Amino acid sequence: MGRHDHRSLVTTPADGLAERRTLAVEIADRLSQSIFLGEIAPGGRLNEVEIAKRMGTSRGPVREAFRYLQDLGIIEAVPHHGSFVVEFSSAQIKDLIVLRSTLEGVAARMLIGTRKDLTELHVVAMHLERAAEAKNGSVFKRLEWRFSRALCEAAGTGELVTTWEQVYRRLRLAFANITDNRTLSDRAGRYTSLAATLKETVPGEAEAAVRSHILSGGFAKLGVGVPEYLVMDKAIS
Amino acid sequence: MGRHDHRSLVTTPADGLAERRTLAVEIADRLSQSIFLGEIAPGGRLNEVEIAKRMGTSRGPVREAFRYLQDLGIIEAVPHHGSFVVEFSSAQIKDLIVLRSTLEGVAARMLIGTRKDLTELHVVAMHLERAAEAKNGSVFKRLEWRFSRALCEAAGTGELVTTWEQVYRRLRLAFANITDNRTLSDRAGRYTSLAATLKETVPGEAEAAVRSHILSGGFAKLGVGVPEYLVMDKAIS
DNA sequence: GTGCCACCAACTGTCAACAGTTGAGGCGCA
């Protein structure tokens, strides 16, 4: 991907000259890392002075970092009460899965409809197979992210990516403590065949394929089936 | 709807006790109003000290308000250079239309699939007809917003609404200076028939109907046709 | 024991001053 492997979660949009990192962004990054690592539990509170002390800054940038994290949807702020790491109900998680499947689905539709290049998807699928063989779960996760992101990036402008990112991030947080029961090689195989399907299909089918791929994966993690009304017929168009 | 007609754009999520308004939220609201009214043009710069002076506060809350508006996606910040009202390319606008159609489409699918109540949609459609008769454009716009919002609210948890809101808000800003050439009564009729269609259909068709409703409306405003690959077959499911 | 009230500690909200940076305009020099 880009120049940094560990890219900032807080993207300063729409230009290249903004390579400067402000303290607030720095703090936001470190905090979000902590949150995703589970060092701060869902529902946990973020104390401004404590964090300012730990980061070695004043409270100003910390407060600003909180607003960033709020935008990212991983903390919530209640006036005069503080900021808390978000928690998700199972209904919310299901919604997020549906949203993700919808977004990536339409990305696939646009991708096929505009005849964009699909090699990156195949490459990532190949890497997924390798990571599965090596039983490297964390690399696998990262590659899954990259697959979806590549789909959205190739399909449209930043609008799609931004929206997708918001959803994916929250979903990742919601799934932080849930492990997938299916084997890595099974999951990798699904990516490979998905990429193969996309290679030679029409927009409508592409959307249906991607959507079902994500829906089945997501609901499987929850240990439940996909509601029938969400299953999309493979429309030809 | 809710208790306030003029509800805050910056929602403090997930509880009722947060009725308190902080200065930053107040400023964010007033600024976003100015932006949507076009008093600050797209690409325009927001000066911290000037706004602080005008609002009668220090720069702290103003900076915080900027972060809120950044989250809302209506301004962008470049370190050491300032914050600017976002501008949209036509490609971005098209993406936003596709996103909106996708989100509301899946909302319709969930709505029908879970057999939710549809009366609010019919009520709003009726009001739209009336507003069209009265040739009241601003009320019409507000009702359009309410129709879409009702769709998303009824369909799922707040996740869908939040995501949809983000997209809709940006789209509204992008279309701030573009007027629809079609007559109000024509547009109102489409809502009425859409609501009628939703009343007795299956999830797949509901999604296709809503999606095409929004796609055709959106691209019409741009004065171009809907790309064929975006047109969804009315799948039966 | 129970209920009420005042106090208090721990926060978050706000402020005004200070530091750092950027881009522009003036100035000297070739």
Place this chain on the structure above:
DNA sequence: TGCGCCTCAACTGTTGACAGTTGGTGGCAC
């Protein structure tokens, strides 16, 4: 005249202190 350097004004970034709010705690009357 044209080029490069310097200075400077106008910003944004950061700080530490002060103000306001909240929930709990202890004492007091009953």
